Amino acid sequence: MEDFSCKTRIVSGPGAVAALGNLKARRLFLVTDPYFMKNGMAQKVAALTKAPEIAYFDQVRPDPTVELAAEGTALLKDFGPDLVVALGGGSAMDCGKAMAYFAKGSYTLAAIPTTSGSGSEVTDFTILTHDKVKRPLVDSRLRPDIAILDSDFLMELPKNLIAETGFDAITHAVEAYTAKDAGVFSDLYAREAFSSLYAALPASYAGHKDVRLKVHVASTMAGLAFTQAGLGLCHAMAHSLGGMFHVPHGKLNAILLPAVIGSNAGAAGKKYAELARAAGMGGSADTIAVRNLRNSLVRLRRELNLPETLVQAGVDPRQVWRSAGDIVKAVLKDPCSAGNPMMVEDFVIRRILEEVTGRV
């Protein structure tokens, strides 16, 4: 049985943020990170709501912690908003979603992504870090009411963020397409997201601003796919390694995805091959198409100047091997492992770690 829902209203296009003005908000609580407070963007967004009372929570840091979300939840509860806006990348949106969820009030939750990657604006997920482990919380009440996809926020996006967040989105599409709970509707979004991202990311990275909206919309489609279908081993490992070594999430996915595809190829070869063909990578036999998919992603990773190993991302390999037991434990516990097309076992995780760690 497939049970697909797309409850989030999606408003997209240049200038789409003006839609906030129609929500008739009286008390706005805006969650963001210091970057958008300093450059005045948070204040501009708040003004568009025309809310007479406004409170800001601008303390979000990359990979927000449970403690930070708890601090914000208390402030949000005290303020009693009728509109909560989460403005920023996956970290700000996740933090805002978690705060709105834990405060249990009755308000509209609007998410405005400023990176094209996490898909958090339409997902039931929020990822908070606790005790150096990134823990996904999954609940349909976390899904925002409105997602505003406004390409104007992306015009100054630094190159490294285009690459990292773009690879995160591409990983969402690949993992959702091959996840255990994938169905016809999630497949539709995942396939379209994958083809669009694969085609447009290099141009966006090279500085072509006209493709930014295409990448942004594709990233949201990948979010719609994975919130329904689930993810897989690549994300389970990225969560565990990200909590421990603080390497950006998209970089970890770039390091891990080709190795995970190689490992899953026996169980998910047919679906990987379909994705490769949909994106024009060719391969009439499934095995060739899977090889094309893997090689194309390695080439894309290089084109986007993303690291190929943990060592290249600045991780000390001795620390990886010292923490291998904890990494394996966290991966096995991560809910994304359950979505992987092949059963995730201790030796599989260690073999992938072996492949991606690299040497000094």
Ligand SMILES: NC(=O)c1ccc[n+]([C@@H]2O[C@H](COP(=O)([O-])OP(=O)(O)OC[C@H]3O[C@@H](n4cnc5c(N)ncnc54)[C@H](O)[C@@H]3O)[C@@H](O)[C@H]2O)c1
């Ligand atoms: N909830 C979900 O469904 C989901 C899915 C995937 C990832 N995530 C989480 O999202 C987080 C990663 O999010 P992210 O990759 O979007 O990065 P991020 O939100 O951590 O932001 C990274 C940096 O980019 C800056 N930034 C954001 N937008 C910018 C812009 N337009 N211009 C200039 N700088 C900008 C931020 O200020 C920050 O310093 C991770 O914690 C990951 O676990 C959540």
Ligand SMILES: [Fe+2]
């Ligand atoms: Fe992700």
